Amino acid sequence: MKSVNASIITIGDELLIGQTIDTNSAFIAQELNKIGIWVLHRVAIGDVWDEIWNALDEERRRSEVIIITGGLGPTADDITKPLLCKYFGGKLVLNEKVLDHVKYLFEKVYRRPGALLEMNRKQAEVPDVCEVLFNKRGTAPGMLFRSHSHISGIDATRDRDSVFISLPGVPSEMKGLMTEEVIPRLKKSFELPAIVHKTFFTAGRGESAIADHIKDWEASLPSNIRLAYLPGFGMVKLRMTIRGDKKEDLEKHLAPYSEKLEELIKDILVAEEDIPIQVVIGRILKEKNKTMATAESCTGGYIAHLITTVPGSSKYYKGTVVSYANEVKENMLGVKHETLISAGAVSEDTVLQMVKGVIGKLDVDYAVATSGIMGPDGGSEEKPVGTVWIAVGNKQRSEAKQFSFRFERERNIEQTAIAALDMLRKFILADSQSL
């Protein structure tokens, strides 16, 4: 079996000038990977005719699947659709189904029927040489082109044709089209290899220390199993990958190695799959039918945000008090005035009282509290920027721990949030074992 390779081309000056972060490529790569298509190359180029044309020529030499995002908006700086039309030798024709949908969106969803403009109407025009991928979430349809030898001599050097797919750059529209329209078509178009990944999500130890700890195991891996270290804020993901013909065989081949790894890292293992720590906590709480709350100072609501991005979190998450001001710590959480004066807002006593306060006020089973100095200002000799206290507890007992993060503000906030969630996870697990 041959492997099928893909290239991703993202179009738009906003990517080159750095005004937009490309989140689409990661999603596309994940989806392709799941069905055994390997992304070889990702490239970002501007809204420039020749550069887009050259990128199409270059990537079709490299890959069987070429996914193009962006450049399909209604405004004048988007040139992708006419270019694709010319590249594949077609002409633009009005697609009635797409036009009806554009009209429907303006009348029923955006509720501004009068706002339907000539430029929106133009979005219903598609090249007559493409298969239209209907976009129910927006006005710009996706388009699928199959290269044919009459278009240019390039494909003559290859033993099969390439598939080109053009998608709008709006993430929700792109995502819907990828999962509902693109993936099913690719599965039909290619005989695909199997890929098996096994990801271990760890927290609390650095990349080098883990690598040293597992070095003998890593050296024992056969050459067809790849290991990657994916470090993030306060955590490291270890991902094993194997490719081949049959999924069952690959899983069987991988199993002894992944079981051994799991044993080696059991102290720092958060999850045996690639899921965020807030999802892990949500699963535990739902399983045990328990509730939680947070009391945040330095993380400013970021922990609450992470928890509430999880669908269904209202089942176990009651809320947070973000007490950025000291008086809020006193009035809303019951932290003692004397404690704030003597020990300070960033102290063991304060976070312990915050946890106790929020558990009582919100009547929950578990809570976590944070207080620290995130920078760039506010540090002192005794408590430099990055000094953080975190407490976790239940109705009976609580515990606190000090951390030092020496990064810039945003990273300090993220590190603190992950450390707090991991402390909470461990506390809940230990608590339920002791019952």
Next chain:
Amino acid sequence: MKSVNASIITIGDELLIGQTIDTNSAFIAQELNKIGIWVLHRVAIGDVWDEIWNALDEERRRSEVIIITGGLGPTADDITKPLLCKYFGGKLVLNEKVLDHVKYLFEKVYRRPGALLEMNRKQAEVPDVCEVLFNKRGTAPGMLFRSHSHISGIDATRDRDSVFISLPGVPSEMKGLMTEEVIPRLKKSFELPAIVHKTFFTAGRGESAIADHIKDWEASLPSNIRLAYLPGFGMVKLRMTIRGDKKEDLEKHLAPYSEKLEELIKDILVAEEDIPIQVVIGRILKEKNKTMATAESCTGGYIAHLITTVPGSSKYYKGTVVSYANEVKENMLGVKHETLISAGAVSEDTVLQMVKGVIGKLDVDYAVATSGIMGPDGGSEEKPVGTVWIAVGNKQRSEAKQFSFRFERERNIEQTAIAALDMLRKFILADSQSL
């Protein structure tokens, strides 16, 4: 004056498999842009020797500046350093200054002197043909190479050499090296053109509607002024760009066009520069010496998080109550039980009472409150997913507005947060004008 072009090469399987979102490229592009270097091409490739080698060959044909990120970690899957060493014909030598720094980090900052491993020591080895860019934030140094004609025949086809810069992939380390080490060296190495951008940050109207409203103005733009629409969640940035020799001349040339645009969009203008709305609100509150709080249900702390990412926000932001559960709305914010029963949690009355409650409890000048159904579950015929109520107010009065967002959960949260911040911004501005 010739223009100087750049390419960005990001290395790492994690980018191709989609497990990591590339935020580094946007930052690098912004920094290069500020000094008049245009990013022509961005490419992401795996940890594969031949692909990295080929990318270096390809991009040096295209650009004078080649920035490489990633692939410098201490573990075995990183091959970039030995490759660069070979590519530029050098050998690896131990750099004492870097080694001292690695030791210092392990002893004083990480506080785990025993954890210094052979693989960390290896990070202090650098090719003898590069200029070392000292990385005070981490263990992997940056490296700068200048291509010379003896290395390969490629540069013979160009009239000047290229500069290659290799940076670690950890964002905080990469950012520090870019601003402190790379940018000053590039300024010295090249005679750079001037670039002037003018960005208008708007909220409350879509890309097509804005484009239609300003179409005559857009048609009047001379060819050397480029306009880009950069749509985001609930807002659109309009960016004008002009390049040339002298910054003053460019600014003078751009001024009449940007003034006219500002006049055309004054109803939806949030800021005349590319800054987030939370920064705009922070400036207004600091200037007026006022305070604020938030009461969040459906946004789950995300508004608080946005506000507290701004350094110095503790000056004007007192905190939030995230009332995910109805009882928290009652107990902590004083929303009436009858209201929650009769009108429901997602209703005009509830958000008005939330605003009133949080202003009283946290004793602030202004507040904003949100309640809605973010999905995927929880919707009904009467209140479908995406139904949101937002209220803003001060101690005297408040007002509420209903929104319908029809996206997936995360986007609904972001849209609601931006809409809430924009309502608050307008309320504060109107309030201070009426005084």
